[in-house]
Amino acid sequence: xxxxLDKNSKVFVQGITGSEGSYHTGRMLxxxxxxxxxxxxxxxxxKTTHGLPVFNTVKxxxxxxxxxxxxxFVPPAGxxxxxxxxxxxxxxxxxxxxxxxxxxxxxxxxxxTPGMRIIGPNxxxxxxxxxxxxxxxxxxxxxxxxxxxxxxSGTLTYEVVDGxxxxxxxxxxxxxxxxxxxxxxxxxxxxxxxxxxxxxxxxVLCGEIGGSDEEEAAAFIKQHLSHMPIVAFIGGRNAPPxxxxxxxxxxxxxxxxxxxxxxSAFQAAGVPVADRPxxxxxxxxERMAARV
Amino acid sequence: xxxxxxxxxxLFRRCGIPVPRSQHCKTPDDVAAFIEKxxxxxxxxxxxxxxxxxxxxxxxxxxxxxxxxxxxxxIMATPMPPNRQNPKGEAINSLLVEETVEIEKEAYCAxxxxxxxxxxxxxxxxxxxxxxxxxxxxxxxxxxxxFVDTAIGYWPFVGRGLAxxxxxxxxxxxxxxxxxxxxxxxxxxxGAKLVEIxxxxxxxxxxxxxxxxxxxxxxxxxxxxxxFKEWQAVLPLDEDEKLASxxxxxxxxxxxxxxxxxxxxxxxxxxxxxxxAVKNAGGEIANFLDVGGGADAQRVRNCYELVVNHTAAKVxxxxxxxxxxxxxxxxxxxxxxxxxxxxxxxPLVIRLTGTNEVEGRRILAEAGMTPVETMDEGAxxxxxxxxxx
Numbered sequence: 001x002x003x004x005l006d007k008n009s010k011v012f013v014q015g016i017t018g019s020e021g022s023y024h025t026g027r028m029l030x031x032x033x034x035x036x037x038x039x040x041x042x043x044x045x046x047k048t049t050h051g052l053p054v055f056n057t058v059k060x061x062x063x064x065x066x067x068x069x070x071x072x073f074v075p076p077a078g079x080x081x082x083x084x085x086x087x088x089x090x091x092x093x094x095x096x097x098x099x100x101x102x103x104x105x106x107x108x109x110x111x112x113t114p115g116m117r118i119i120g121p122n123x124x125x126x127x128x129x130x131x132x133x134x135x136x137x138x139x140x141x142x143x144x145x146x147x148x149x150x151x152x153s154g155t156l157t158y159e160v161v162d163g164x165x166x167x168x169x170x171x172x173x174x175x176x177x178x179x180x181x182x183x184x185x186x187x188x189x190x191x192x193x194x195x196x197x198x199x200x201x202x203x204v205l206c207g208e209i210g211g212s213d214e215e216e217a218a219a220f221i222k223q224h225l226s227h228m229p230i231v232a233f234i235g236g237r238n239a240p241p242x243x244x245x246x247x248x249x250x251x252x253x254x255x256x257x258x259x260x261x262x263x264s265a266f267q268a269a270g271v272p273v274a275d276r277p278x279x280x281x282x283x284x285x286e287r288m289a290a291r292v
Numbered sequence: 293x294x295x296x297x298x299x300x301x302x303l304f305r306r307c308g309i310p311v312p313r314s315q316h317c318k319t320p321d322d323v324a325a326f327i328e329k330x331x332x333x334x335x336x337x338x339x340x341x342x343x344x345x346x347x348x349x350x351x352x353x354x355x356x357x358x359x360x361x362x363x364x365x366x367i368m369a370t371p372m373p374p375n376r377q378n379p380k381g382e383a384i385n386s387l388l389v390e391e392t393v394e395i396e397k398e399a400y401c402a403x404x405x406x407x408x409x410x411x412x413x414x415x416x417x418x419x420x421x422x423x424x425x426x427x428x429x430x431x432x433x434x435x436x437x438x439f440v441d442t443a444i445g446y447w448p449f450v451g452r453g454l455a456x457x458x459x460x461x462x463x464x465x466x467x468x469x470x471x472x473x474x475x476x477x478x479x480x481x482x483g484a485k486l487v488e489i490x491x492x493x494x495x496x497x498x499x500x501x502x503x504x505x506x507x508x509x510x511x512x513x514x515x516x517x518x519x520f521k522e523w524q525a526v527l528p529l530d531e532d533e534k535l536a537s538x539x540x541x542x543x544x545x546x547x548x549x550x551x552x553x554x555x556x557x558x559x560x561x562x563x564x565x566x567x568x569a570v571k572n573a574g575g576e577i578a579n580f581l582d583v584g585g586g587a588d589a590q591r592v593r594n595c596y597e598l599v600v601n602h603t604a605a606k607v608x609x610x611x612x613x614x615x616x617x618x619x620x621x622x623x624x625x626x627x628x629x630x631x632x633x634x635x636x637x638x639p640l641v642i643r644l645t646g647t648n649e650v651e652g653r654r655i656l657a658e659a660g661m662t663p664v665e666t667m668d669e670g671a672x673x674x675x676x677x678x679x680x681x
Binding site for chain 1 (some may be wrong): 362405407408410411412441442445480483485510512513515516558559560561562564565567569571580593613614645646647666667668669673
């Protein structure tokens with residue numbers, strides 16, 4: 001098992017003929033992902049360089065291929081449009097890689113797509129090692145196993161996974177939830193899924209400064225996942241107070257958003273917080289040994 | 293993008309939010325000429341992005357043209373003094389001359405993006421006219437929130453409920469729902485991340501007016517609003533942001549600190565992690581730099597020169613973990629950049645792994661550069677080199 005994605009998930013790529021879309025489609029196919037086609041308006045009827053069918057609309061694509069999972073590589077102005085087109089066509093799972101999507105587009109999407117699981121935007125995607133990879137992650141650092149991973153960062157995720165794999169700790173599913181203020185899937189959403197997944201025996205959470213997603217995750221863990229070995233990491237502990245944090249933003253979150261708040265929330269939930277990514281495998285092994 | 297008060301109030305007017313009568317002026321003579329033609333009691337306010345104008349003596353009153361000219365000169369004579377957020381202060385290039393309002397009550401109202409609920413959040417407290425963080429500390433119970441369902445949008449019941457809930461003075465109640473409607477319209481029409489009125493004044497003659505305006509527009513949505521280009525040109529530019537744009541990076545991708553270990557990584561998370569690693573190894577960070585995806589030779593050269601020419605870095609730690617960024621391209625970029633740059637040379641510590649790492653390492657090795665294996669090892673070596681250099 002795994003969460004969200006397995007070897008049978010049928011994936012289509014929005015923006016499949018663009019340079020990034022095309023390049024990463026090739027990499028996903030090489031990893032074993034079941035990509036069945038793609039969408040580029042105006043290029044319907046053509047075949048990609050990988051031999052996949054291209055469609056003008058999402059509706060045509062899923063009707064012809066039976067695809068269930070969307071992966072978006074379109075520019076920021078078109079990402080909200082791509083998500084809503086997929087929702088209207090009946091798609092209920094989407095991964096949005098695009099960075100720089102206007103926050104108002106995501107407000108509208110989040111408020112009008114009940115029942116749709118959106119990963120991202122501004123995320124590296126997700127991978128269920130040995131089965132399927134959707135997004136831009138470098139497949140070779142992953143290894144099949146029992147550790148679930150959730151991360152707000154892209155490259156830092158690869159760093160952490162690389163460490164886990166080298167330490168012999170394979171992964172069930174790794175989800176890069178994205179670094180934008182409004183994201184489709186939060187730590188808690190993923191935790192709920194991991195809690196139901198028999199393959200996942202331990203978890204790693206990679207958070208960063210800003211927002212209160214980590215604090216909510218810590219509260220969820222305390223209540224529902226106290227039996228599971230979990231280790232956290234908070235990136236940007238030496239970053240100065242963010243310029244992008246507005247006045248009213250500071251009110252809503254109060255003391256939330258600082259690295260101290262996140263670290264103490266995890267510690268209060270019994271989750272050790274690694275000082276550096278390289279400590280994560282060791283800490284996790286200690287936790288796993290303690291529970292046996 | 294943060295707007296100045298006069299810009300914010302222009303948007304308020306377009307969205308039907310009542311504001312005091314005012315004139316935007318560039319010189320003391322303009323101020324005098326306006327008051328000459330419009331006798332009355334006026335307040336002259338420095339147009340800056342920094343807060344604390346009143347305390348800094350940058351808001352003054354005038355009752356005739358001569359007085360207007362004098363206070364305008366006084367305000368513009370010196371820049372806004374530095375504070376913790378703005379250690380360099382801020383130049384004053386224009387003024388807003390505004391009708392004085394007789395204040396009965398002051399409240400606070402804002403609309404912002406709430407991350408947790410993924411909805412616009414309307415925030416109200418009856419304590420206005422002071423620093424909102426202070427109000428949050430002293431009267432946290434006074435804040436009332438409404439998270440707007442975007443599928444339903446804003447309706448007057450929201451404003452009514454908030455006015456009752458926050459116990460706004462009765463004088464506010466009739467006009468408040470329409471003011472929040474205007475704020476909500478502005479929030480969506482211009483892609484704002486924050487629309488804040490502090491204070492929202494109830495005047496002695498029973499009007500409700502926005503005495504100040506604080507608006508932040510989402511930078512990622514600016515492409516839909518070319519009309520803001522003109523305003524953007526007069527806003528003070530953050531120097532780090534300016535340098536970042538000149539180097540072809542996103543404005544949030546570069547920030548300077550005082551240390552001697554330069555950093556460059558791909559992806560914001562790894563770039564923050566790289567800073568943390570340098571700090572853990574006992575070094576002082578010179579900068580944060582996220583080179584972004586697809587780092588070609590020109591981009592790498594720009595980044596190298598950005599660090600070498602604008603920070604006190606004695607060594608540059610390049611930390612690349614390839615996902616969308618391909619290791620071979622970064623390696624080629626580094627080799628070419630170092631060949632072509634005319635800036636001073638500082639030692640590089642390179643960590644390169646992930647997509648196409650084997651090819652990348654071969655390219656570096658052929659150019660006589662030896663990459664380190666891990667982030668911790670790279671940070672340690674960079675800190676040693678900075679100390680020894």
